[in-house]
Amino acid sequence: MNIGLIAHDSKKALMQNFCIAYRGILSKHSLYATGTTGRLIEEVTNLKVHKYLAGPLGGKQQLGAQIAQNDIDALIFLREPSNPKPHDPDLNDVIRMCDTYNIPLATNLATAEIIILAIDRGDLDWREMYR
Numbered sequence: 001m002n003i004g005l006i007a008h009d010s011k012k013a014l015m016q017n018f019c020i021a022y023r024g025i026l027s028k029h030s031l032y033a034t035g036t037t038g039r040l041i042e043e044v045t046n047l048k049v050h051k052y053l054a055g056p057l058g059g060k061q062q063l064g065a066q067i068a069q070n071d072i073d074a075l076i077f078l079r080e081p082s083n084p085k086p087h088d089p090d091l092n093d094v095i096r097m098c099d100t101y102n103i104p105l106a107t108n109l110a111t112a113e114i115i116i117l118a119i120d121r122g123d124l125d126w127r128e129m130y131r
C-alpha cells in the first residue's frame with residue numbers, strides 16, 4: 001500500500017510517536033510525506049519515507065497530485081483543529097481529493113490507528129483492484 005503522511009506543526013511529535021509505535025506495520029508499505037513531516041519521521045524511526053517539498057512550498061500539491069492519480073491508498077493527516085493556517089485551503093484540497101477518489105483519510109490519532117490496523121489486516125487490499 002502507498003500511505004500518505006502529513007502533520008501540522010503542533011501534531012508533528014504525535015506523528016513521530018505514531019510512526020514509532022507502528023513502524024513494524026509501516027515498514028511493509030511505501031510512505032509518502034510532505035517534506036518536514038517526512039524528515040521528522042525519518043529522524044526518529046528507521047523508516048524510509050519519500051519526501052515531497054515542504055507543505056507550504058508545494059508538498060501538499062505534490063501529494064494531492066499523487067492522490068489524483070489514485071496512487072495513494074490511505075492518508076493520515078494529523079491536523080490542528082484550531083488556529084487555521086494561511087495555507088489551509090491547500091489542505092482542504094487534499095481532503096477533497098480523498099473524498100473524490102474514495103481514499104481512507106484519518107485526521108486524528110484514533111482514526112489513524114484504525115486505518116493502520118485495517119491495512120495490516122488486509123482490509124484495504126481491495127484498493128489494488130482499482131489502481
Ligand SMILES: O=C(CO)COP(=O)(O)O
Nearest residue numbers: 034035036037054055056
Ligand atoms: O504544511 C503542512 C501542514 O501545515 C505539512 O507540511 P510539512 O510536513 O512540510 O510541514
